[in-house]
Amino acid sequence: MQQLGVVSTATPVPPSRVDPALRGRYRRIMRFATRVLVQSWWYELVLPAVGLRALANRTRTRRMVGIARRFHPLAVELGGLMIKVGQFLSSRLDVLPPEVTAELADLQDEAPPVAFDDIRRAAEVSLGVPLERAFERLDPIPLAAASLGQAHRGVLRAEDAEIAGFADVVVKIQRPGIDRIVDTDLAALARIGRILARVRMVSRRVDAPALVAEFAAVSRDEIDYLHEAASAERFAMDTAQRPGISGPRVAWERTTRTVLVLEDVSAIKISDVPALRAAGIDPSAVAHAFATAMLDQVFLDGPFHADPHPGNVFVTPDASVKGGFRLTFIDFGMMGEVSGQLREHLQAAVIAVVSRDGAGVVRAFRDVGMLLPSADTVELERALTALFERFGGMGFAELQQVDPREFRDFAREFGDVVRELPFQLPENFLLLIRAVSLTSGVCSALDPAFNIWNAAEPYATGLMSRQAGGALRGLGKQAAEVAGVLSRLPRRADELITTLEQGRLVVDTSRLERRVDRLARRVIAVVIFAGLIIGGAVVHSSDAVLGAVLMIGSVPVGAFALFARSR
Incomplete structure (x- = not known):
């Protein structure tokens, strides 16, 4: 369980340690991300810098819908955490246009099932016994298929049902090899996060590497079914006093890290x-x-x-x-x-x-x-x-x-x-x-x-009524703090006046000078960039080669103007 306000310690797998059999998957994710990043850089940073912000704004929704349409089939084909990423984006109605979230909405339940023979082998390795000895019956047709595992209805054997207190169960079995796929996806996401951390427009709003680290911790918890079983029990305890809320019980006798057996509580989908x-x-x-x-x-x-x-x-x-x-x-x-x-x-x-x-x-x-x-x-x-x-x-x-x-x-x-x-x-x-x-x-x-x-x-x-009960205590505490400040104020004011009289007040302007110098260099770079790109566009009609050279030459200058930092 992830506690908000506590920094995650999960570390994604570095690219050098990605499974060689999954290097192609890693490269596909990075190619897609690179294309999106370059497109976003051009429209959101370069065009506004040369006075074409209106063009970028006018085409933003259409471009985002196009990205979502390309990502949807990629996520379905790759599965793994890519579907999880799409699910998260499809829920962000607060920051994404509805046209974009609609393109990703189908990812909520869309994941192709794994052949039952493969699922059977994975479950038997985890349980240590054939499925016929673990369950009275297990439906080979999956009840649901998710990006990390799939669920099958089943019935516990009589001795296990007596211990658990129920017989009808839903058996959640992890997809074979999903741990290696998760490592690969997290390695790609970590690299993307490091790239975004270097983009000031992004880094000043969100710590992308920390966000990826949190996503990594959540994802690793999801593929540990013992962790999920413990969370299910805790949820049941927390909601025990609320008659309108319930959750399934756990059959611990048949639950492992990759096989989770829960009471079948299926009813009307909300x-x-x-x-x-x-x-x-x-x-x-x-x-x-x-x-x-x-x-x-x-x-x-x-x-x-x-x-x-x-x-x-x-x-x-x-x-x-x-x-x-x-x-x-x-x-x-x-x-x-x-x-x-x-x-x-x-x-x-x-x-x-x-x-x-x-x-x-x-x-x-x-x-x-x-x-x-x-x-x-x-x-x-x-x-x-x-x-x-x-x-x-x-x-x-x-x-x-x-x-x-x-x-x-x-x-x-x-x-x-x-x-x-x-x-x-x-x-x-x-x-x-x-x-x-x-x-x-x-x-x-x-x-x-x-x-x-x-x-x-x-x-x-x-909440306001509960806070009102502690208002008097809060006022008393604040009054004591104010009294302490007032008691120290005359002495601190006297020290400040003495410092001024003796001419010992020092003002450090070095940081301001560095910022002004950096700003001046970036302003010059913007002027040069605008001159190159506009000049290239004008010359292109009469001399295509020279025009192309001028416009290409503007790219590194524009990059310096946008991303340069004082060293």
């Missing part, structure tokens, strides 16, 4: 709206219960299910529970945990958002680590206030009715403000972002009119 209605279950009630369950995990429990896509959540009819159903979670290979301090910051963010408090949201962003301390946030606060006044409290259905011109006007007014701020993705936020994105998508599919504000407001109210 995204199957017709089946829900046929069972007399209100889909909007399911959406609210699902959002509440996920919020409980993040803001109250700490450990949370980080992969709650529709294939991992069932709705089980249950007349003894409020609403007539309970939510059954499966697949605990991807679990996260929010640390105590981060939970306090997230609670403050929820209170600020529900209260439509722009300044409070900015403070929460700082505390969580999404904004650097040096960021000038006056304009961001103004943008958030305007956002809350115009769109705050709207559900997805209401937002769809808003005139698109209003969104364009808002983006035009505040887009540059947001883009220029030093936002960054904190380490170990991957799981939390994935869980929130998937939850939002599932709830919107169940009920287009679902309003996430309504689900969050009870939390904000409860």
Whole structure:
């Protein structure tokens, strides 16, 4: 389980240690990534530098859709972590256009099954006995096929069923050789992360190598089924007092690192709206219960299910529970945990958002680590206030009715403000972002009119009431701190005046001089770059060779202007 706020120690396999049989896979991933990086460099950095930002902006969505269309078949063909990468991107409705996420949406459940004979051999090696001795029956047709393993329905032998307390099971068996494939994919992703770390536009917002390291830790946990079994048991303990939430029990007698045997809890898939209605279950009630369950995990429990896509959540009819159903979670290979301090910051963010408090949201962003301390946030606060006044409290259905011109006007007014701020993705936020994105998508599919504000407001109210109880203690502590500062102020002021009188105040301007020198060199490089590329374009019509030479010669100059750092 990955705890948010703790740096991962997982290290991807270096390229030199990639399995020789998988070198072709490694090269294919790197070729695709290189093509995308070069295209992005040209459109997002070079063209804006020569005054063609409008062209880059106008073609951005079309280019991103093209990248997604090329990545989709590559991920399906390669499988492994490439499908996981596509799944993560398909859930990022917050940063990617819907046209792009739609291209990747099929990757949520798309993975070709492995032949049963191969699965049988892998399972028998792991269990140490033939399948006929391990199970009374095992269906050779897979119940589901995922990127790292596949599941088959089965029945435990009588002696094992008596110990476990159940007989019907789902047996999850790891794909043969998936550990070597994971190592290869992580090696490629690590190299891509190191490249991105050298791009200032990316590095000032996210620590790409740390993000890859977190993804590596999560992926290695996913292929360790003993880890998943322990997470399933912990989830059951955390939700034991909530009658509307459940999960499968583990048959430990037949569980190994690559074979996981769980109680069969299959029911109605949470995204199957017709089946829900046929069972007399209100889909909007399911959406609210699902959002509440996920919020409980993040803001109250700490450990949370980080992969709650529709294939991992069932709705089980249950007349003894409020609403007539309970939510059954499966697949605990991807679990996260929010640390105590981060939970306090997230609670403050929820209170600020529900209260439509722009300044409070900015403070929460700082505390969580999404904004650097040096960021000038006056304009961001103004943008958030305007956002809350115009769109705050709207559900997805209401937002769809808003005139698109209003969104364009808002983006035009505040887009540059947001883009220029030093936002960054904190380490170990991957799981939390994935869980929130998937939850939002599932709830919107169940009920287009679902309003996430309504689900969050009870939390904000409860959090504010709990915080009010400690307000007096907080005020007393702050008063003591202020009194201490005031008591030391006269002495420190006297020391400062004495220093000024004696002429001992020193101001270090060396860093400023270096920055000015670096800026001057980059400005000169930009001028030369613009002259070369524009001159090449003009000359090209009359002298193609000279024009091409001038434009090619502009590339290293442009690279220096964009990426040069003082040595």
